[in-house]
Amino acid sequence: MKTLGLLLGLVAVAVVAADAWVRLAPIDPQRYEIEGLAKAPGDYPLTGGFQAARELGDPGAQMAALDKIIRATARTRRVAGSVAEGRAAYVTRSAFWGFPDVTLLWVDGKTLQIRGHLVFGRSDLGVNKARIEGWLSEAGL
Template sequence: MRRMLFWIVIIVVVVPLAYIRLAPSDPARFNRQAKPVDTATELRTGGYVWRKVLEEDGQNALRSLADAAAATPRTQALAGSVEEGQITYVTRTKWMGFPDYTTFGIYDTPKGERYLEAFGRARFGRSDLGVNAKRIKGWLAALK
């Protein structure tokens, strides 16, 4: 009976946690811009989008955001680069290793304006309890 309980715990608890920690991140799925929403919006699906129309080319702002993200613990680049105009980072939670994806990019509007976007979202679950918004707002402080 104890042995059976041990295996049930392994299957129900350890296997899902191992999957969350070790699941591969597909750059094609996560290195993308957000769908059209308001300028700064908390998403219902555990995410956050921030946008700002640029008056300059935006490369310096994108580089500042990328530097701030790269200096964050448990954060690594997944795809893209500042030179490409879009870069995605993966930040994992300290204990459980849940991945959050943040994409910074410079994009054009249909009217010809350029804007800088920060798009953060959780991979697992429906809510991130505001963690992506807080992280992005912290990185945006690097722009000031």
């Protein structure tokens, strides 16, 4: 019985340590870079993420509207850039484990670009696609 209690205690410590690592590990600032990522208008599934590009008459105004929607999303915060800069990065964390996903939003000419991708693992199970499509829908894009 003592061995089972010790084993359960070790498992609990490992789970807490893994959760703390996921929640507290710094995100490499390179994940906020947009150079070379712009795409033609359309939707692009990515390994561990999703990207959408929309050609708009005034992408700056649409970026401001989308930025407001993104910042109102639960567990999401802007971590770099701004609408005034024409580029911004956000981190959204999952409710239970706190897994971070990075979303990049920027203007490239007449195109508004948005790209979401996971930080840990290989598959986001479609979470970034669903989130981005929801934001775009709410913004009427």
